[in-house]
Amino acid sequence: MRVTQGTFSYLPELTDDQIRAQVQYCIDKGYAVNLEFTDDPHPRNTYWEMWGLPMFDTRDAAAVMTELAECRRTYGDRYIRISAFDSTHGWESLRLSFIVNRPADEPGLKLVRQETGGRNIRYTTVPYATEKPEGQRYGVV
């Protein structure tokens, strides 16, 4: 299974040079780039852990790549994504978000159905990994 959240998840894993080019694109557009990581890939798990604050004053992608290398050293067993924030009035949200690191093995998500009246079904999505406690979900790199 492959979690396909984020732009570029359908392409082969991006190389560091490809990531750098995307990051520089964001910086040149004036976006603040941020790293986030998680071991809970639920599609509505909005708040991944932040690796520091969004980088508001960087001019060059090297800064983000340095942080990414450090983040991978610590959390290389989890999902890491790069997000770019645009503070322009009328947007004030993300402009790009893509996964740059994922666990070696992705067990996927389970769909639980609860039958209710009128043939209606209540659905619950559970990542198999979250059946273990946080921090122990994808083994250690």
Next chain:
Amino acid sequence: MDTITPVDTATAPMSGKDRYRAGTMEYKKMGYWVPDYVPSDTDIIALFRVTPQDGVDPVEASAAVAGESSTATWTVVWTDRLTACDKYRAKCYRVDPVPNAPGQYFAYIAYDLDLFEPGSIANLTASIIGNVFGFKPLKALRLEDMRLPVAYVKTFKGPPTGIVVERERLDKFGRPLLGATVKPKLGLSGRNYGRVVYEALKGGLDFTKDDENINSQPFMHWRDRFLYCMEAVNRAQAYSGEVKGTYLNVTAGTMEDMYERAEFAKELGSTIIMIDLVIGYTAIQSMSNWARKNDMILHLHRAGHSTYTRQKSHGVSFRVIAKWMRLAGVDHIHAGTVVGKLEGDPATTKGYYDICREEFNPTQLENGVFFDQHWASLNKMMPVASGGIHAGQMHQLLHLLGEDVVLQFGGGTIGHPGGIAAGATANRVALEAMVLARNEGRDYVNEGPEILDAAARHCQPLRQALDTWKDVTFNYASTDTPDFVPTATAAE
């Protein structure tokens, strides 16, 4: 080059007793032609393309349009004098010959804000496109554009979700969204219908869509469709880890039926519902209120619009419909593809997209935008491009339509030789490869085919898609094109 007869602008309005003597009188003498009028910031301005009957003075025809769309009737009425009628009269203040179109004139008409009920498209349209379109002295009449003052814009709530919040809810940023309309349009049972939805979403699309005429027919009851579709959506979400959606069409014969269907869609956990333009402006505003109250994205299919938007001489331009829909409050609106099978030239379509997505539209005659338009922070509408597009056009689509758009590949997904999921994957890979290349600073418009070829090397479904549809294009002249060409420099 056609010779254009200059428009006679010398007629002055009459006043006092002369003005209100019983009988008939030229509209331009009644105060509907005010050539020195300067529209105020709170006036609504309409631009009409007027084609008078042979022998009818264009200024008189334009004044008649102003009159018939505001206070006038065919004869003088003394009861006008009980009102502040000068204020309520629409004022035609400018009439220009249309370039290269003999017999047609652009009439600029200003309407006082008090002529309209706040927050009602029905009331606005009852005036502006009411009786006046059947007026006998005119051969044809077309509403080309409108300037909606901020004071009026602020009486509407606008799109319930908007582009930004829609992206936040879907957790999808930095690329166009992908969709597909389930085909065949008619005849699939609920169970079979859901299969198409599941395959398409699993393969990589973000959305699937009911077609405009899928409501509740003998072959598939609406509840059945909703239940099977949501099974498919939830399965695809678990399969991919992504948020997915399917536009459940709640269009029905009565408001009560529509509310019932919308409530059921909400109960099932759908992120989005859909309505057709043919339900009418008031029903659209009601559904917008419902969507706002229930955190639902509201998709509008513009079914029926071509009956009045397509011909250049008569009807209502789609850019005006788009403006009304942004006021009425829908989140998605079909706005053309340029390269696909349906009407739309690039410049005019750009005008529509700007109306959907920008906070401010500057006047751009070359795109058919005649007025500066401020949107007063009303949410943005996500334009939807649908009809005859395929993966091989991805570079053109991204270039022409930009990032904030839903690209809907119906045939281009379901007609894939490797199956529906393969078709979806082909589109998603093509799209992501193109966005990646664009962000890297590549000349993706010209290198598009190479970029797609390279992406197809690691994606067999894309290879098949490119081979299957490589020769499909729809190169027909558009009927609705701008009247102003940007490079109007004299030839040598």
Next chain:
Amino acid sequence: MPDTMTPPPSHDPALRVDLQAEMRETQVGEVLAQLDRELVGLAPVKARIRQIAALLLVDRARKRLGLQAETPTLHMSFTGNPGTGKTTVAKRMAEILHRLGYVRRGHLVSVTRDDLVGQYIGHTAPKTKEILKRAMGGVLFIDEAYYLYRPENERDYGQEAIEMLLQVMENQRDDLVVILAGYADRMDKFFRSNPGFRSRIAHHVDFPDYSDGELLVIAEKMLEGQNYRLSEPAKEALAAYIGARRTQPHFANARSIRNALDRARLRQAVRHFEDPGDGLTLDDLMTIEASDILASRVLTQEGRLDPQPTAGDTP
């Protein structure tokens, strides 16, 4: 096996490098010319910058022809007294490095110890990291760099910043260039106690003090930029002022001159305010008179000139 060996590239007579064309392309000449216009005097500094630019241009050509593999070390030290143009030259240097492709963006981030070193444990690393990240792609200019090192305090957090700096200077040479700046004697001492820095610095540039004549020209340029001018007696007075100011504490070359002129403009304004006469001409409004300068404390209380009779009421 001579036939399998590639001869050194230089042996290919067809290979040619047109340095003139590269100068034009990169527009490095323009940056040097701008530096010439911006800064009065400083002939040795300008010559030194020119040398460095030439070396970098040639290095670039050599790298392209395969004569050189690595990115050269580019970190520099700028030594000299305050107000001698170090920051301005650093800005131009960043531009030169950018035009030649040695840094990717060419911006200058100018900091002092306070920007890098924190007040408590765990505070320094994030601060230094933040600055390094901001400077990446450009030039990091650390003024009075020796304050990073405080040997008298064993637990000084400056040491942490120094270690991070050294690491980046060594491992991320493609990502940023560091310029350390400060007084010559203190920098010397700093390098002696931190040999890590010394070995990573490729170019030392020494900024001499401006001569009295140069400072007078600088003063006139500054005034010109603000639509002021000196009357002839005022010019003489300013010359005297410069000579006197140099001998006093906290002399900061061009910066001291700028401050003196700010005060002179103030006195000119007060002079007109107190005695508007029959109205002021354009000339009156533009001219700085001798009295506006002679009233300075430098010349009255501690100076070597005789106090002027009108000077008694000045601060």
